[in-house]
Amino acid sequence: xxxxxxxxxxxxxxxxxxxxxxxxxxxxxxxxxxxxxxxxxxxxxxxxxxxxxxxxxxxxxxxxxxxxxxxxxxxxxxxxxxxxxxxxxxxxxxxxxxxxxxxxxxxxxxxxxxxxxxxxxxxxxxxxxxxxxxxxxxxxxxxxxxxxxxxxxxxxxxxxxxxxxxxxxxxxxxxxxxxxxxxxxxxxxxxxxxxxxxxxxxxxxxxxxxxxxxxxxxxxxxxxxxxxxxxxxxxxxxxxxxxxxxxxxxxxxxxxxxxxxxxxxxxxxxxxxxxxxxxxxxxxxxxxxxxxxxxxxxxxxxxxxxxxxxxxxxxxxxxxxxxxxxxxxxxxxxxxxxxxx
Amino acid sequence: xxxxxxxxxxxxxxxxxxxxxxxxxxxxxxxxxxxxxxxxxxxxxxxxxxxxxxxxxxxxxxxxxxxxxxxxxxxxxxxxxxxxxxxxxxxxxxxxxxxxxxxxxxxxxxxxxxxxxxxxxxxxxxxxxxxxxxxxxxxxxxxxxxxxxxxxxxxxxxxxxxxxxxxxxxxxxxxxxxxxxxxxxxxxxxxxxxxxxxxxxxxxxxxxxxxxxxxxxxxxxxxxxxxxxxxxxxxxxxxxxxxxxxxxxxxxxxxxxxxxxxxxxxxxxxxxxxxxxxxxxxxxxxxxxxxxxxxxxxxxxxxxxxxxxxxxxxxxxxxxxxxxxxxxxxxxxxxxxxxxxxxxxxxxx
Amino acid sequence: xxxxxxxxxxxxxxxxxxxxxxxxxxxxxxxxxxxxxxxxxxxxxxxxxxxxxxxxxxxxxxxxxxxxxxxxxxxxx
Numbered sequence: 001x002x003x004x005x006x007x008x009x010x011x012x013x014x015x016x017x018x019x020x021x022x023x024x025x026x027x028x029x030x031x032x033x034x035x036x037x038x039x040x041x042x043x044x045x046x047x048x049x050x051x052x053x054x055x056x057x058x059x060x061x062x063x064x065x066x067x068x069x070x071x072x073x074x075x076x077x078x079x080x081x082x083x084x085x086x087x088x089x090x091x092x093x094x095x096x097x098x099x100x101x102x103x104x105x106x107x108x109x110x111x112x113x114x115x116x117x118x119x120x121x122x123x124x125x126x127x128x129x130x131x132x133x134x135x136x137x138x139x140x141x142x143x144x145x146x147x148x149x150x151x152x153x154x155x156x157x158x159x160x161x162x163x164x165x166x167x168x169x170x171x172x173x174x175x176x177x178x179x180x181x182x183x184x185x186x187x188x189x190x191x192x193x194x195x196x197x198x199x200x201x202x203x204x205x206x207x208x209x210x211x212x213x214x215x216x217x218x219x220x221x222x223x224x225x226x227x228x229x230x231x232x233x234x235x236x237x238x239x240x241x242x243x244x245x246x247x248x249x250x251x252x253x254x255x256x257x258x259x260x261x262x263x264x265x266x267x268x269x270x271x272x273x274x275x276x277x278x279x280x281x282x283x284x285x286x287x288x289x290x291x292x293x294x295x296x297x298x299x300x301x302x303x304x305x306x307x308x309x310x311x312x313x314x315x316x317x318x319x320x321x322x323x324x325x326x327x328x329x330x331x332x333x334x335x336x337x338x339x340x341x
Numbered sequence: 342x343x344x345x346x347x348x349x350x351x352x353x354x355x356x357x358x359x360x361x362x363x364x365x366x367x368x369x370x371x372x373x374x375x376x377x378x379x380x381x382x383x384x385x386x387x388x389x390x391x392x393x394x395x396x397x398x399x400x401x402x403x404x405x406x407x408x409x410x411x412x413x414x415x416x417x418x419x420x421x422x423x424x425x426x427x428x429x430x431x432x433x434x435x436x437x438x439x440x441x442x443x444x445x446x447x448x449x450x451x452x453x454x455x456x457x458x459x460x461x462x463x464x465x466x467x468x469x470x471x472x473x474x475x476x477x478x479x480x481x482x483x484x485x486x487x488x489x490x491x492x493x494x495x496x497x498x499x500x501x502x503x504x505x506x507x508x509x510x511x512x513x514x515x516x517x518x519x520x521x522x523x524x525x526x527x528x529x530x531x532x533x534x535x536x537x538x539x540x541x542x543x544x545x546x547x548x549x550x551x552x553x554x555x556x557x558x559x560x561x562x563x564x565x566x567x568x569x570x571x572x573x574x575x576x577x578x579x580x581x582x583x584x585x586x587x588x589x590x591x592x593x594x595x596x597x598x599x600x601x602x603x604x605x606x607x608x609x610x611x612x613x614x615x616x617x618x619x620x621x622x623x624x625x626x627x628x629x630x631x632x633x634x635x636x637x638x639x640x641x642x643x644x645x646x647x648x649x650x651x652x653x654x655x656x657x658x659x660x661x662x663x664x665x666x667x668x669x670x671x672x673x674x675x676x677x678x679x680x681x682x683x684x685x686x687x688x689x690x
Numbered sequence: 691x692x693x694x695x696x697x698x699x700x701x702x703x704x705x706x707x708x709x710x711x712x713x714x715x716x717x718x719x720x721x722x723x724x725x726x727x728x729x730x731x732x733x734x735x736x737x738x739x740x741x742x743x744x745x746x747x748x749x750x751x752x753x754x755x756x757x758x759x760x761x762x763x764x765x766x767x
Binding site for chain 1: 454
């Protein structure tokens with residue numbers, strides 16, 4: 001079965017040129033994400049002392065923060081509108097923010113409040129936002145198949161909307177990954193598959209998990225183009241993503257984009273990372289100071305604008321976190337609600 | 342609350358269908374009514390479904406709506422989930438329930454949980470059809486029922502029709518329901534010409550669309566002496582046994598066809614046992630940690646003194662289902678075992 | 691009076707035998723034209739037999755009895 005191509009002339013978001021305005025937007029987006037993740041980091045750990053208890057505090061449970069992976073989110077989501085779908089993993093915040101999710105509802109869900117996206121039922125790994133068609137899953141690689149379904153529905157309705165399915169390099173060895181690539185290519189579904197290669201599947205380095213040097217090489221095995229961005233550069237991601245998004249919108253089918261990115265912190269918060277042999281070099285690879293530096297050099301930013309962008313991000317994040325902290329916790333008597341519509 | 346089928350049918354038509362044809366007719370009528378309904382699975386197109394669930398549908402609706410897939414259950418059941426999230430109404434077929442191992446994550450962690458995890462903001466209006474059951478020597482990996490495993494996981498409704506009438510009505514209800522509904526059809530009730538003949542697999546089915554409520558059991562046979570709670574093909578066996586025992590003057594058994602497992606019609610169970618005081622559960626799933634225990638607990642949680650005798654559970658013992666015919670027949674909840682259980686519970690002997 | 695004939699499923703072997711696997715109507719019942727009357731089977735291939743006319747049905751062949759293709763299996767009056 002092949003799915004009909006989108007009608008010509010309906011592409012609503014052709015990739016734009018990488019101009020100065022866009023560069024500053026990309027920087028601004030990455031700063032916002034980092035500011036948010038730093039705020040969650042702080043609140044997550046604050047009340048788990050003196051003895052660290054994962055279930056204690058305002059933000060209980062596991063926490064997987066995306067610091068270092070901002071270029072993927074900013075570079076890919078710049079090509080999307082709220083009508084496009086994004087499915088993410090257990091490490092979803094950067095993509096949620098870049099895709100335009102309401103910061104207050106995001107924060108409230110992370111803090112488990114009734115005002116959260118899922119009324120506190122889902123938590124940080126299970127964020128669902130129908131207004132931006134965003135979803136994520138704690139089961140690795142399993143966000144790929146539903147993305148196929150969203151793409152299927154978009155095409156069936158004659159639109160040029162697409163689904164972006166994001167997972168990690170570790171997930172590229174899970175069955176669902178391979179099934180999804182084959183089926184999307186077979187049916188020419190408007191999907192962009194993104195693999196965030198942050199070198200580590202929890203504690204297992206890529207060299208110990210994956211038989212090929214690049215998942216972009218696997219794309220050919222599934223009948224689709226594959227590209228790998230090696231240097232975690234938001235501009236390189238933007239350009240590669242632009243090609244993949246354009247293909248999908250034009251009805252030419254899926255593509256695979258792998259980005260060699262950086263997990264700045266642990267797999268989860270509380271991860272001592274004793275296994276991690278590359279720790280020393282990590283701070284130097286932080287993509288945000290690198291990009292900031294290049295924009296300063298190019299004269300697109302100066303100290304004033306950097307300060308003001310950071311201050312704006314801080315204000316937005318503080319507003320969101322304050323909203324979350326002031327929101328009511330869900331009523332335990334309603335714990336069994338929402339199983340069924 | 343239970344209803345008897347005769348009351349509901351209320352038709353003078355003699356148009357009969359097998360359960361398989363009734364299921365396909367339900368799908369067809371909903372597909373005519375709603376362009377967002379489509380059917381996706383392995384061999385559901387030209388083949389018409391391995392157990393005839395979609396016979397005739399490809400010719401009527403074409404390959405855009407009756408869709409054959411690669412052997413990729415995780416991918417296509419996940420695809421159905423995503424399409425449902427976007428407001429379509431997919432029906433995805435898991436060819437044999439026994440295959441759930443290769444794709445259960447998409448079913449119980451995604452299809453069944455997205456509505457809850459989203460605080461009710463996202464709906465998943467899909468149907469997951471699957472063939473269950475044994476009795477024809479298909480071996481341990483192709484003969485299971487496993488409904489207890491699915492019913493145990495929260496967030497998905499489960500229906501198990503035993504008759505052509507219910508097969509069509511429950512299919513239409515399942516498609517119209519905004520929740521994920523697992524529709525489990527026993528191969529032995531489908532009326533397939535290549536399986537052992539089953540007279541109860543063919544019956545009158547109204548021609549137009551109609552619904553059977555999900556979560557409501559049916560009194561298949563009213564009786565005084567004992568309540569038999571059962572489902573699927575076991576309803577047929579229980580009725581055969583009950584009719585014969587009544588004709589022989591031995592006892593008058595009431596047979597309750599559960600029809601739905603989630604929601605479970607606990608009221609129907611309690612109402613009947615309150616009258617008869619005796620309970621036999623017949624369940625083609627494994628004995629321990631499953632449906633039959635749940636039915637018993639329904640009674641004992643409420644009032645154990647309702648029971649005048651210990652309960653009998655006729656189920657598959659806790660072993661993989663054997664291949665050789667005689668061995669398989671020994672573990673299935675067949676007429677002989679049902680009769681022995683009834684005599685024990687009613688006669689004390 | 692209209693004959694209902696066992697269709698030729700095995701086109702390559704006109705004398706092949708098969709069975710009426712399932713009668714969907716009972717003797718003496720009324721059928722509408724095109725209503726499903728029977729499912730017949732030759733080897734593993736099965737086919738539906740719709741009523742060629744409306745009327746009262748007289749069944750001539752039992753379920754599972756082996757008959758050659760082309761046999762008149764019922765009449766409609």
